[in-house]
Amino acid sequence: MFRTAMRSVLAHKARLLMTVLAVMLGVAFVSGTLVFTNTISDAFQKSSAKGFDQVDVAVTPKSGTSRGDQVGRDAQLTQATLDRAAQAPGAASAIGVVSGFAAVADKDGKLVGSGFSTQGANYWGDKDPRYPLESGRAPHGAGEVVLDAQTAKRAGYKVGDTVRMSIDGPVLTPTVTGIFSTDDGNVAAGGSLALFDTATAQRLLHKQGSYDEIDVKAAAGTGQGALRSALDKVLPKGQAETTTGKQLADDQAEQISSSMSSMKSTLLVFAGIALFVGVFIITNTFTMLVAQRTKELALMRAVGASRRQVTRSVLAEAFLVGAVAAVAGLAAGVGIGAGLRSLMGATDAQIPDGPLVVSPGTVVTSLVVGVVITMLAAWLPGRRAAKIPPVAAMSSVHATATTRSLVVRNTIGALFSAAGVACSLYATTMSDGTSAQTPLGLGAGLLVIGVFVLTPLLSRPVIAAAGPVLRVFGISGKLARQNAVRNPRRTAATASALMIGLTLITGMTVVAGSAQQAIDKMASSALKADYVVSMANRNPLSPEVAGKLAKVDGVTATSGLSSEPSRVDGKTEFLTGVDGATIGALTDLRVESGAFRVGGRDVVVDDKTAKDHGWHTGSAFTTHFEDGKRQRLTVAGVYEGNDMMRGIMLDSAVLTPHVAHPADLQVMVKTDGGTSGAAKDRIEKALGDNPAVLVQDKQDISNAISKMFTLMLNMLYGLLAMAVIVAVLGVINTLAMSVFERSQEIGMLRAIGLDRKGVKRMVRLESLVISLFGGVLGVGLGVFFGWAAGRLLATSLSTYELVLPWGRIGVFLALAAVVGILAALWPARRAARLNMLAAIKSE
Known part of the structure; x- marks a missing residue:
């Protein structure tokens, strides 16, 4: 049986190439991550150890x-x-x-x-x-x-x-x-x-x-x-x-190892996604290979091979494919790790000198991952092949799944999907966003599994909806639709690979876009100031800065904003020091009760702090400053706090005498003519054109937030591109196998008048339909998960509202279409070039 497996692998080299590539990419991602993070961590650890040579x-x-x-x-x-x-x-x-x-x-x-x-x-x-x-x-x-x-x-x-x-x-x-x-x-x-x-x-x-x-x-x-x-x-x-x-x-x-651990974990998550997507390709490949060898396996059963031997034969093939892919992936991963380190040096991200670290753990992990993933994915097709009776296999009556198996599959899928939706909805009702992460993650996993199991059932109505469009392409379109739903399980596995990548991409885009708009809204609604001045690294500013800015031509109001700890009712509370005379002209915080009045003993308190202490307008309390002295203060008003401003707000004239080293977190500035290039230039010159100081208007703050989210999304898109590439390989693999299986059928179509262009169009449209099917499922799931995750963010971000990026969603669906078109190029060309007579005579 082992020799048979060896011959089968060597006989189907081209068919297994896509599987090898899919596994190799995933393993390369894993090994590259481990090599890169281990190399950087080792270099920093050795460098830091030298720094303690003079310290006993x-x-x-x-x-x-x-x-x-x-x-x-x-x-x-x-x-x-x-x-x-x-x-x-x-x-x-x-x-x-x-x-x-x-x-x-x-x-x-x-x-x-x-x-x-x-x-x-x-x-x-x-x-x-x-x-x-x-x-x-x-x-x-x-x-x-x-x-x-x-x-x-x-x-x-x-x-x-x-x-x-x-x-x-x-x-x-x-x-x-x-x-x-x-x-x-x-x-x-x-x-x-x-x-x-x-x-x-x-x-x-x-x-x-x-x-x-x-x-x-x-x-x-x-x-x-x-x-x-x-x-x-x-x-x-x-x-x-x-x-x-x-x-x-x-x-x-x-500490260095811990800091690298988060990067390593993030990269390994995306490597896992790529490998998970690769599982669909491997399963598809071995399912089709086993189907093509059904009569061969049946003959082996007839001459005495047991079910276990047939299963082991398929697993032996998987082991060989996985081993080859794992070794190639390890070699590629070492190259990726070395390349990432060189890239960091080229972008001025300096790292200490040190050797490339390829640890035994990296080698073992890469080999085990490649082999185990491949064998697990091939186990089900092998087991399914072994269960087919020899006589039934000889007669090819095994092809259609039984009604009972379909009912069981659909029931399991429905239960998983319902449980996933229930867990996700439950998470959105929780007030604590941190505690809700576990049920939301569980719900997401269950729902993705449920939809994957139900995908064969969903494929028929969804693809049927594309029928009117496909009819425009005549007989090629009609055949493409029929071919796409001919084997629902294969179509589902192919579409699911693309679905997972687009689910993640869409969900992250929805959350990032909504969060960005929420923070923009918070900044614009809370500030009347034209400019906010702060240190580039968010360190405190000297009180001299506020004094200099107040003397700049055209500046009508300034206020520093400091934050110092105090003790109130046995709890630590942070006091926010501001200029009581000007803060009203620089902020636009919604007052829930009382008046926004800061000066002397009068303070304003954010709604959360007031609720925690049971305060209301007119309440009096004693605060104990850092220097040990105390002050009796009165709540003049309660305002709605946000991530930019919160806490007990009092006049800096009251707070500063009790602080050892006064400093401002930022200085708010209002000018008589509003924001302008000239006003910003005057402010920057007054500060000595200091590169360590940021002078930002509302648009600058919005742009900085936008840049941060864009950078984060681009990094995630780059990492998820690996999963999309693997999904493309899956579509190519499925179409290539499908063309091989339908060689006789394609020969007959050619014989009765379908020209080569028609054959190409048929295969391309089939690929397009399958890819768009996966894209629609992925976008739908991504929007749902984005909404659910956004509900958790809304518990800590009061201005959060769901924003659907229709433009990007359109781009994602267009990307799915492009994937389908590109993936069909080689299979369509191969189908069109089949020899008509040879194809008709093939089995």
């Missing part, structure tokens, strides 16, 4: 905990703490570390680095062992800075140049006194690192007299564990925590 024990401040009326405040590492650490037994040296955000602009005024990785820190003394200088000297004083070598190269700076920088809004112009090298993982990933002397770093980063961390180096002969124990004894109790350098490196490696 790190001392960090103990985090504060809010209790009662006290806002939790982190402990501080002072100079006294540093001195104690340096004098601990077994300590060779101790370095105080100060770090924070610092944006560096290149010579063209553009931000260097990747935004969140643009860091500033302190250079310790005249020779910091963490940052060996490649040229120049250490920085001294407020007007000097040293840059990492990669940033200096990208921005074109050298020793002696003046660099434009920003910490929290105002522009700084220090002189570059040195260039240093570093193993910092953020720099290796494309970020930037600027170092000031310690006093300057503490002042600029608002950490006067304190450190974020103290790095202690052990003396010769002292282990990290012993040094940590010694430090625990001499440092103030309850103020500092110690961690060994090895533990820091391990934690960093775990």
